[in-house]
Amino acid sequence: MHTIFVVGTAGSGKSLLTLNLAEWYKSKGAHSITVNLDPGALNLPYEPDVDVREYIDLQQVMEIYGLGPNGAMILSCDLIATKLSELQEDIDELTPDYAIIDTPGQMELFAYRESGPFILKNIRADSKAVLFLFDGVLVSNPVNLVSMMLLATSVQLRLASPQIPVLTKKDLVKNVRDVVEWSSNPTALEAAVYSSSPSIESLLSRGILKSVVRLGFGYNLIPVSSVTLDGMLNLAAALSRILRAGEEVED
Numbered sequence: 348m349h350t351i352f353v354v355g356t357a358g359s360g361k362s363l364l365t366l367n368l369a370e371w372y373k374s375k376g377a378h379s380i381t382v383n384l385d386p387g388a389l390n391l392p393y394e395p396d397v398d399v400r401e402y403i404d405l406q407q408v409m410e411i412y413g414l415g416p417n418g419a420m421i422l423s424c425d426l427i428a429t430k431l432s433e434l435q436e437d438i439d440e441l442t443p444d445y446a447i448i449d450t451p452g453q454m455e456l457f458a459y460r461e462s463g464p465f466i467l468k469n470i471r472a473d474s475k476a477v478l479f480l481f482d483g484v485l486v487s488n489p490v491n492l493v494s495m496m497l498l499a500t501s502v503q504l505r506l507a508s509p510q511i512p513v514l515t516k517k518d519l520v521k522n523v524r525d526v527v528e529w530s531s532n533p534t535a536l537e538a539a540v541y542s543s544s545p546s547i548e549s550l551l552s553r554g555i556l557k558s559v560v561r562l563g564f565g566y567n568l569i570p571v572s573s574v575t576l577d578g579m580l581n582l583a584a585a586l587s588r589i590l591r592a593g594e595e596v597e598d
């Protein structure tokens with residue numbers, strides 16, 4: 348079984364991409380399932396095959412622990428790790444080729460607390476990949492792209508897993524070519540940042556940008572639309588490379 352974790356900031360397109368990936372693999376004749384790991388999910392665009400909400404009830408967590416919605420959300424995310432064996436059993440019972448795992452809307456709860464890295468490490472699978480979603484609507488601005496690259500870098504360090512950077516909502520982004528070029532070419536990105544905000548903002552970004560470049564993290568964004576499905580083929584190809592390489596390592 349291959350597992351694909353879909354991670355990204357709130358509203359970046361995780362749930363819709365989870366559905367699309369599962370459908371994509373099904374259309375290729377593979378057995379794929381969707382796993383919802385978001386205890387606070389209200390309206391999912393898919394009917395999850397495995398659902399953390401069966402084990403963690405946000406409303407109950409609020410009542411039992413006397414917490415408000417934010418505190419209860421944090422605790423619920425930490426509780427996911429305690430339900431890992433149940434979730435694993437649910438997944439294994441379905442014997443999928445691919446399990447697409449949709450993670451909590453507030454990414455920091457998954458990526459920055461202990462539970463996220465713990466789950467990623469302890470879910471049993473032949474190979475694992477992480478998709479980090481760059482919200483296309485946000486990162487069409489070069490300054491936002493820089494801060495999202497920093498976030499992606501920090502999540503990559505935290506989760507310590509091969510990560511594929513995805514540019515979501517391709518259908519809504521007018522300057523897709525520019526964004527892709529910026530993401531892979533530090534000189535082009537620097538130039539775009541300077542010309543878009545020559546004020547103090549750009550001075551700050553200039554320093555941050557230089558450090559990102561110095562750290563040597565390059566992002567070749569894969570643009571995908573969950574509405575037109577444009578880019579799914581490229582994404583599946585990138586996933587297949589990572590998942591196959593992962594299998595060889597595990598063997």
Ligand SMILES: Nc1nc2c(ncn2[C@@H]2O[C@H](COP(=O)(O)OP(=O)(O)OP(=O)(O)O)[C@@H](O)[C@H]2O)c(=O)[nH]1
Binds near residue numbers: 516517519
């Ligand atoms: N046009 C367009 N809209 C999209 C695309 N992907 C997602 N959306 C829309 O963006 C919104 C958020 O998408 P979701 O898939 O729910 O995003 P999410 O990251 O799961 O959101 P949270 O779980 O709330 O953090 C929804 O209104 C989607 O319909 C896309 O490729 N194109």
Ligand SMILES: [Mg+2]
Binds near residue numbers: 361362385388449452
């Ligand atoms: Mg979601």
